[in-house]
Amino acid sequence: MSETHDPQGRCNVLIKNARVIDGSGASSRDADVAVEGDRIAAVGALRDWKADETIDAKGLVVAPGFIDVHTHDDLEVINDPGLESKVSQGVTTVVVGNCGVSLAPVKAGIELSTLFKLLGPESEFRFPSIQSYRDHLAAKPPSVNVAMLVGHSSLRSEAMGVDLMRGATDVEIAEMRDRLSEALGQGAIGMSTGLDYPPARQAPTDEVVAIARAMGPHEDAVYVSHIRNERDRIVEAVQETIEIGRQASRMAIVSHHKCAGRKNHGRSRETLPIIADALKSQNVGLDVYPYIASSTVLLAERIIDCDEVMVASSEPHPEMSGRSLAGIASDWGCSEEEAVDRLHPATAVYFQMSEDDVERIMAFANTMIGSDGLTAMDHPHPRLWGTFPRVLARYVRERGVLDLQTAIHKMTGLSANTFRLKDRGLLKAGYYADLVLFNPDTVEDLATFENPKQRSAGIDKVMSNGAFIWANDADTGSRPGRFLTH
Numbered sequence: 001m002s003e004t005h006d007p008q009g010r011c012n013v014l015i016k017n018a019r020v021i022d023g024s025g026a027s028s029r030d031a032d033v034a035v036e037g038d039r040i041a042a043v044g045a046l047r048d049w050k051a052d053e054t055i056d057a058k059g060l061v062v063a064p065g066f067i068d069v070h071t072h073d074d075l076e077v078i079n080d081p082g083l084e085s086k087v088s089q090g091v092t093t094v095v096v097g098n099c100g101v102s103l104a105p106v107k108a109g110i111e112l113s114t115l116f117k118l119l120g121p122e123s124e125f126r127f128p129s130i131q132s133y134r135d136h137l138a139a140k141p142p143s144v145n146v147a148m149l150v151g152h153s154s155l156r157s158e159a160m161g162v163d164l165m166r167g168a169t170d171v172e173i174a175e176m177r178d179r180l181s182e183a184l185g186q187g188a189i190g191m192s193t194g195l196d197y198p199p200a201r202q203a204p205t206d207e208v209v210a211i212a213r214a215m216g217p218h219e220d221a222v223y224v225s226h227i228r229n230e231r232d233r234i235v236e237a238v239q240e241t242i243e244i245g246r247q248a249s250r251m252a253i254v255s256h257h258k259c260a261g262r263k264n265h266g267r268s269r270e271t272l273p274i275i276a277d278a279l280k281s282q283n284v285g286l287d288v289y290p291y292i293a294s295s296t297v298l299l300a301e302r303i304i305d306c307d308e309v310m311v312a313s314s315e316p317h318p319e320m321s322g323r324s325l326a327g328i329a330s331d332w333g334c335s336e337e338e339a340v341d342r343l344h345p346a347t348a349v350y351f352q353m354s355e356d357d358v359e360r361i362m363a364f365a366n367t368m369i370g371s372d373g374l375t376a377m378d379h380p381h382p383r384l385w386g387t388f389p390r391v392l393a394r395y396v397r398e399r400g401v402l403d404l405q406t407a408i409h410k411m412t413g414l415s416a417n418t419f420r421l422k423d424r425g426l427l428k429a430g431y432y433a434d435l436v437l438f439n440p441d442t443v444e445d446l447a448t449f450e451n452p453k454q455r456s457a458g459i460d461k462v463m464s465n466g467a468f469i470w471a472n473d474a475d476t477g478s479r480p481g482r483f484l485t486h
C-alpha cells in the first residue's frame, strides 16, 4: 500500500486514529485516511492534514465498503434509492441481475414467468436495454453503486416467449447472443443463469456455452450461475458451471453455494476440492450467505427434505407471511403440497442446509460474501438485512471461522477482483472512497427469521464515492451511487 507522510496535505474528509483493514487480506494497522473528491487521497500518518471535516475513528475499523456480489436489488435501487437494508450493513456496491433474472434488458410486452416476481411485478419490467436502465440510475442515483449482469432467463423470455420448456433453436440463440453483446457494449459486466429454475431448466449446457461465448471480446465479463442443482446432483452442477466457464474462456462464479437437503449435508467436502482443482487452470469464484436456510419461490418440489419451510409471501394469502407451511397445512386440514398450491404464487424460506457446510464453504479461500436478499417479500429471509454484520459477529467474533481481515477481504478486495470492478474493494490511495466505519466488538446482525427487517448494530458510518450515505444510524440522504462498468 502506498503510504504518505506529507505534513502539508489537505483534503475534504480526514478520518483519524482508525484501525485500517484494507481489504487485501492483510492485517489491520493504525492509520489516518484522507478523502478528496470521490477518491482516497492518502493513507498513513496524516494527523496534521487540514480537512473540511475531521472524524475521530478511535475504536473503529475503517474498511472498504462492502460489495454485495449476489443481489436482486435491480428494482429496489430505483424504488428505494436509499437502500437502507444494505447501506445499514455497510454495503456500498450491489451486483444485480443474478440467478438468470435481470430487470434489463427486457423488451416491452414480453410475457414473463412467475420467477420474475422475485424482482417485482411484471409492470416494472420497463427497461428494454441496459442503457435505458443506466440512464434511469444516472437521472435518479441510488446511495450505492450498481453493477449489472444480464439474465439468461430474461434473454430467453425475449427470444422464446413462454415456450421455455425446451432448448433454444439456433435462431433464438443468435438473437440472445446479439442482445447479450449489445448489453455488454452498454456496460453490463457479464451474464447470469438460473439453471435450477423452470424458465432455464431445459436449456442444455451447449445453449449456455453458445450464448456465453458472445462475451468473447469483453475479456473481463463474468459468467455467474445459480447452478442447475443444489441438492442430489450438486457435484454434476458444479462441474457443469466450471465446464461452461472453461468453454467460454471466462471467470465462472457459483452463486450462493450450498448443499441442500439432509442427505446432501457434508457434500461441500466433494464440491470444494473440485473447485480447488479447477482453479489450477481457470478462473472460478463462488459466494455464500451466512445462514442454514435458503429462500426463493415456493414450489412443491422444493419442500422435500427440508427441516422447516416458512412462507415469506403469498399473493392470495398475504396473512400467511411468516408462518410455517406445516402449521398452515394443519390449519387448513390439507397436505403441505395442497397448501403450496393454494398459496401460489408465493415465496418461502427453506431450512435445509448444515452449519458445517456453511462454515466450510465460507472458509474456502475463493468464497465471497453475497446476501441473495429478496426485497419483494412481506416477510423476507433475514439475510436481506443481516448478511454482512452476521459474518462479522457470528463467524468472526463468536465462532472464529474467519479472522477479521479475511472476512473483510471476502466482502471487498476478493469481490472486486473476481467481478473485475476497477479501483474498488481496497482501501488504498487512488481508489474510490467507498468506506465503512464499524465497531468490531459490537457489530451484529439484529434481523431474525421472526423479525427480519432490522438494521444491524455497530455500523457507524458508510461512505460511497466520497460522500457519507449512512451516519448516526440513519440515511444521510446523499445519493452518490454510480453504474459500474468494466
Ligand SMILES: [Zn+2]
Binding pocket: 098, 099, 194, 226, 255, 256
Ligand atoms: Zn439464486
